Amino acid sequence: MESYKYDLHVHTREGSACGRASGAEMAEAAAQQGYAGLVITDHFFNGNTTAAPELSWQEKVQVLKEGYLHAKQRGEQLGLEVFFGWEFGYSGSDFLTYGLDTDWLLAHPDVHKLPLYDYLQLVRQAGGMTIHAHPFREAWYVHVMRLVPELEDAVEVYNTSHQNPAFNARAAWYAEAYGLTGVSGSDAHSQEALKGGILLPHPVHSIRELMTAIRNREMVGLCTGTEIEWKSERRDRDSGRR
Template identity: 35%
Template sequence: MNGLFNGIEGYPYLYETHMHSSESSACAVNTAVEMAKAHKAYGYTGMVMTNHNWGGNTAVDRHSSWHDFLDAFFAPYYLAKEWGDANDFCVLPGYEAGYHGTEFLIYGVDIEWMYDHPELREATVAEQFDIIHSGGGIVVHAHPFREASYISEIRLFPEYIDGVEAVNAAHVAPYVPKDNIKFNEKALKYARELGIFITGGSDSHSVDLVGGGMAFADRLRDIHDLAERLRNAGPDDYRVTDGVRIYDAYGGQL
């Protein structure tokens, strides 16, 4: 972790909206509490925990019962939230849904609501969209143009998303090939063509942070507040950053 958030004029509250912890994501290095501490030290106001779900690279037994899966999956969220509540750091629940390499960030549904909707486990992309909406949530296509060994093909579902994660800071981190920025450039173009809001996050898997995320003029109240702000976003309602570049809510670079 080499940098610190110095603020975006008019938008002082930075939130990480895409991150993983080792308890629930098999590819993550650090625990949820370690991630919370690192984000707080960097200057973030809060973070949304988006671990890989039953269809992705989960560290939880995907064959366990629905109730048991959710218990184990969200356990690190509760640990991080407990630390956050005691240290003026906001920790919110979300998850990253996986469909054979195509991934979606889910924001705005209650964990308790999920216990009553086991149909999510077998839902198609289209069915997921309707189910998440029924719970007041939103679906954001994560890094839609990423090229990686675990992604066999790029698949787009414009009719089944609310927004696009067009700014993924992992694509411009110092340790990745410089031309990976093209994944973000394509995603920005895609979102602009669709005329839908963008999000941004670091896709962080360890405490080696790069400073991506979303900045707001005031603090988020809860995960429902985030979903509502995104759903009704105007261009200047928030800012998106990869740690260097800054964009408005619809992908305009500032």
């Protein structure tokens, strides 16, 4: 059975100060590696953003979208779907945010200053989706690990940029313990880091379609960074078993 690979967590140098490749370059690398699509999730204004603090809110939003727009333009030339999101940061806790657009951002100036719980509630009320990125990552800037299972739509159980496998193992335990959907993302800041993603049995052509597929747990496999973890239903179909 054919499958379609989507990376859910990708950065660009236009929007993320830690990014090392442009949106166009990330799109080119993804197409070369057989991805069907990716989500550009540059750091929000409470993270490692390239948006200078003195910019107006409208100017900050333009900076946030620049990498996505470049990736989308190149993706259209290559047959690669590119979707818009961002990575909301709160003192070391990070949440990929999907399904909200420029109009929503412009209508919510300084939303990056909200406490985490209030932000997650606001996104859910607006019909958006949040994925808890690398919830058990250990780093110098992570002082507290915050878990909000009642307001998380999914958990990144494979962050393929991790060097310590324990971080992913703990995330998988957390998702299973709370009945949350587990997904995979590269957290790629350069072309060679594109190693993560989910596999779907069908293509999706909008961020809403991707969100629906995640919510319905339609994934047939998750990229671990070195191989594919096939879901049991996919293995059963491929082998002709029920």
